[in-house]
Amino acid sequence: MNINWYPGHMAKAKRMINENLKLVDLVVEVLDARIPYSSRNPDFKELFKNKMQIIILNKADLADPNTTEKWQNYYASIDTPIILVNSKSGTGIKNFLTAVNKIMEKKFEKDRLKGMLRRPVKIMVCGIPNSGKSTFINKLTGSAPARTGDKPGVTKDRQWIKINTNIHLLDTPGVLWPKFNDDLVAMNLAFTQAINDDILDIEQLCRKLIEFLSKRYPDNLKERYCIGSIKEEPHDILLNICENRKFFKSKGEPDILKASTIILDEFRSGRIGKISLEEPNDF
Ligand SMILES: Nc1nc2c(ncn2[C@@H]2O[C@H](COP(=O)(O)OP(=O)(O)O)[C@@H](O)[C@H]2O)c(=O)[nH]1
Ligand SMILES: [Mg+2]
Incomplete structure (x- = not known):
């Protein structure tokens, strides 16, 4: 099965992400817990290499808990912070906020020593189409400003969202990468609807x-x-x-x-x- 899907709006979104990177303190990559490997955009690795990062394993409610535990152990072994989330119910949202505070502690302390007021943490939320970025943000705000949709590609414009006085978030459109090296990755993306069914x-x-x-x-x-x-x-x-x-x-x-x-x-x-x-x- 030969699948490729990298429409122009994704290349544009990647440029937008790159341009906004200098404005943010922290990058959150929202993965699909059923496919933590395939849903991780290889292009982001290079792009985010100098940024603090938290990984969300979203849709944890749909994934096999035994396998998810293996992924948790794996990420712990490579010292990468991950949080399990069900953005529909809100499970894991509190853990995420705690993780943000923990990871930003040093910055807060530095600012405090300089006598500066605590500035809001600016977070960019990235991920493949349909991984649940907008639903995750909606759960954080408690209302529904970030648009969500069943079809990939609903998030269109740039939008900063105030979670509270301490956290500002930027939702970004879902981005894939130009060529899938592995058929299995492409298929897993298709199974979980990161790739539009119309081309499949x-x-x-x-x-x-x-x-x-x-x-x-x-x-x-x-x-x-x-x-x-x-x-x-x-x-x-x-x-x-x-x-x-x-x-x-x-x-x-x-x-x-x-x-x-x-x-x-x-x-x-x-x-x-x-x-x-x-x-x-x-x-
Ligand atoms: N079961 C489940 N569904 C979710 C979760 N998060 C998002 N969804 C659903 O996944 C679809 C895509 O969500 P959306 O937030 O629009 O994804 P985005 O393209 O990454 O912004 C929607 O149908 C959501 O209701 C989750 O944690 N669990
Ligand atoms: Mg969206």
Whole structure:
């Protein structure tokens, strides 16, 4: 599956991020907890190398807790601060604010010694499309100034948002990178909707998801779709699901596209279970 998606607005957003970098004290990269590796933009590594950083593993409610724990241990081993967050419910938001204070302590102390008033911490929130940047910011403000959307690319303009007198945030549009070196990364981005479905072959994508689930989460697959055996090929499993759910076209043929769309949707909303697509030792 050859996927590439780097529309002009992403290149523009990357320039905007670069231009604003000098204004901010701290960069927050919002990752998708189901794909902590694939959702980390390799271009940001170079861009943010001189900035203090906090990583958010967002959508932690959708990820497999056992795998998430492995990721926590991994990040602890490389001394990188990460916070688990569910931006929909607000779990983890307090931990984030505590982490900001901790990481900024030295700066506050320096300012205080210089007799300066405490200035607000300026934070830029970055990440791939659809990782939940706007939802995360909305949860922080408690109201809803940052726009959110189900489709990638809803965040358009630059906007500073006051969380309180101590924290100002800049929401940024989702950015991917020009070329995915690894097919698996591209697919994981597609499964989790960081890549627009309009450019994808949904049936092929779903077969890939079924292939993955058969290997790593066979019980979830069996249970959700009432299938007896997962030894079959992904295509046969799809046919099986069409039977079970009565997805047929008018002439009685199985409606594979409908089944694929629904399976992807059920994965994305967590209805197949808490599923992580990658573990630290996959890489
Ligand atoms: N389950 C779950 N869904 C989330 C979470 N954060 C965001 N979402 C959903 O993910 C989608 C994209 O969120 P949005 O904030 O617009 O992403 P952005 O493109 O990064 O700004 C929306 O449907 C949100 O409701 C989360 O922590 N858990
Ligand atoms: Mg947004």
